[in-house]
Structure formats: C-alpha cells, structure tokens
C-alpha cells in the first residue's frame with residue numbers, strides 16, 4: 001500500500017496546510033513527515049535539529065518517510081528538505097505515486113513563513129535562506145514531480161481542489 005499523493009516543495013508552499021485539505025476532500029487520512037519525525041523522536045523538529053543537527057534530523061526523517069511510503073494509504077506531505085536524502089528520492093520513484101509539487105514565488109513564500117521560528121534552516125534570514133534553498137532544490141523537485149501547482153493567489157482550499165481535480169483526471173486517463 002502506498003500513499004495516493006505525496007506533496008513536495010519549499011517551506012511555505014503549503015504542503016502541510018493544503019495537504020490536509022486535500023486529504024479531507026479525498027476522504028483519506030493525512031500524514032506529514034514532520035509530525036512523523038516528532039512522534040518518532042518524541043521532540044519537536046526544532047529540538048531534533050538542536051540536539052542532533054541536520055544530519056540527525058534527516059536520518060529520522062528518511063526512516064519515517066520510507067515507512068510511510070510502504071504502508072500509508074492517504075495523502076503524505078513531506079518536509080521541504082526531505083528530497084535532499086538520495087534514499088528518499090529513490091524510494092519515491094520506486095513507489096510510483098503521484099508527486100505534487102506546490103510552487104510559489106519567493107515573495108509569497110517569505111510572507112507565509114514569517115520569522116521562520118519553527119523552521120531551523122530559515123533561522124536569522126528567511127528570505128535569503130529561501131532563495132538559496134530554491135536554487136539548490138528546484139531542479140530536484142522538478143525531477144521527481146508528476147504534477148506542478150502554482151499556489152500564488154490561491155487559498156489552501158483552492159489549491160487542494162485543483163490537486164484533487166488533476167488527480168481525478170489522471171486516474172481516468
């Protein structure tokens with residue numbers, strides 16, 4: 001059993017928010033890799049970064065996603081950096097699930113993440129860090145995505161409805 005859809009994209013793209021709405025529309029459970037990490041570690045994402053650094057966080061994240069890709073039947077939102085782990089990219093390709101890339105301009109992403117307090121990789125300079133992460137990650141996101149949705153000017157509900165419609169079209173094709 002594999003997820004019906006996996007959401008990827010930069011912090012602030014709306015993976016967690018729109019993903020939850022999408023699951024509701026589809027009548028499926030929702031999971032978020034950050035929540036799976038927190039459950040496995042018994043600590044917040046920020047605490048895992050503080051205690052174990054980014055490598056420690058990526059290790060727990062990759063294990064949580066590998067497990068979800070093999071036995072979670074629902075909508076799965078990934079943390080924005082999950083695809084920097086090669087094993088996760090490979091597992092996603094092997095699973096053959098729809099991979100939805102949520103996009104937004106840097107201006108929109110910056111507005112949505114605010115001070116970046118809950119996202120350690122954005123700390124101190126969210127706009128600058130988002131720009132650097134976009135340059136590094138956009139090619140990776142594009143390589144794995146099977147569908148891309150622009151979220152600028154769309155509410156989470158509108159984004160979710162658009163993804164649901166596109167998934168439906170594809171399942172009939």
Ligand SMILES: Nc1ncnc2c1ncn2[C@@H]1O[C@H](COP(=O)(O)OP(=O)(O)O)[C@@H](O)[C@H]1O
Nearest residue numbers: 010011012013014015016017112151154155156
């Ligand atoms: N389409 C949208 N329009 C406006 N605000 C949004 C949208 N999607 C998400 N947000 C807001 O942006 C912030 C980041 O959203 P989140 O779902 O946590 O993004 P991600 O999981 O991709 O980092 C939240 O405060 C959320 O309410």
Ligand SMILES: O=C(O)C1=C[C@@H](OP(=O)(O)O)[C@@H](O)[C@H](O)C1
Nearest residue numbers: 010011012079080081119120121
């Ligand atoms: O981009 C990243 O590397 C991260 C994004 C976060 O998730 P969101 O993309 O849901 O904010 C979270 O996994 C962690 O703070 C690291």
Ligand SMILES: [Mg+2]
Nearest residue numbers: 015016034079
């Ligand atoms: Mg999220």
